[in-house]
Amino acid sequence: MTTPQPISLGPQAGEADFGLIVAECFGVEVPTFQGEGPSCGHPAIFIRLSRCNLTCTKCDTKYTWDWSQFDPRKESTKRTVEDLLAYAALSPVELVVITGGEPLIQQARLVPLVRGLISAGKRVEVETNGSIAPLHELVIDGVRFNVSPKLASFGIKESKSIVPAALEAFVASRRAGFKFVASTLADLDRIAELADTYRLAPVWVMPEGTTPEAITATTRVLADAVAARHWHFTTRLHVLAFADARGR
Numbered sequence: 001m002t003t004p005q006p007i008s009l010g011p012q013a014g015e016a017d018f019g020l021i022v023a024e025c026f027g028v029e030v031p032t033f034q035g036e037g038p039s040c041g042h043p044a045i046f047i048r049l050s051r052c053n054l055t056c057t058k059c060d061t062k063y064t065w066d067w068s069q070f071d072p073r074k075e076s077t078k079r080t081v082e083d084l085l086a087y088a089a090l091s092p093v094e095l096v097v098i099t100g101g102e103p104l105i106q107q108a109r110l111v112p113l114v115r116g117l118i119s120a121g122k123r124v125e126v127e128t129n130g131s132i133a134p135l136h137e138l139v140i141d142g143v144r145f146n147v148s149p150k151l152a153s154f155g156i157k158e159s160k161s162i163v164p165a166a167l168e169a170f171v172a173s174r175r176a177g178f179k180f181v182a183s184t185l186a187d188l189d190r191i192a193e194l195a196d197t198y199r200l201a202p203v204w205v206m207p208e209g210t211t212p213e214a215i216t217a218t219t220r221v222l223a224d225a226v227a228a229r230h231w232h233f234t235t236r237l238h239v240l241a242f243a244d245a246r247g248r
Ligand SMILES: Nc1nc2[nH]cc(C(=O)O)c2c(=O)[nH]1
Pocket: 032, 033, 034, 035, 036, 097, 099, 100, 127, 238, 248
């Protein structure tokens, strides 16, 4: 079994603070909540890293990777770990969500950031697509992984998005929940197959949609069937509350 390696971005943390490629930070100036998953509704601040290793057609953050539509020089900046720690320290909010894009592309450089956040009394949730195994230095107290494996119906080949060794590493970490985006009952059948094959638990289902109307409609389609499987359900609170505005 081969362990997936993070895509190299040059010199790594420990050598020097070369910083992280960041799309946006939010939640300090204009407060918000973790909108998804086990901590939905908790006050949170966000560090959204740029770049992704996948190309889902239904992606809602294409400004982190789709350079046919967006300009990387406008959509990303390099920020040092020190600068990001200073940003998080501006807020009394305990929960820091590190998302993307795919944040684990830059995971070697996340190690000092995550350590610094935890030393400062924060806790961290990493939103990941689950296709890159986490470094053991990130599998520490104070860190949880919200792993969202992407189904074929999300517009990505599962031969790319479903990486058995990475999923097995998240299961073994005992610090992961598996949050699947779904829009149909057929998606739930596929989630059940994956959960069975890789022993993924706990399973969370989140309705696809970037408008309150779409979230509500999909919730009505899925909720009974999710409950019947004894899975967890999460909404997308930032879509309901803030109409999916950027920076909320
Ligand atoms: N409020 C809020 N909660 C979120 N949880 C996960 C997000 C993401 O984009 O990964 C997100 C986001 O963009 N906003």
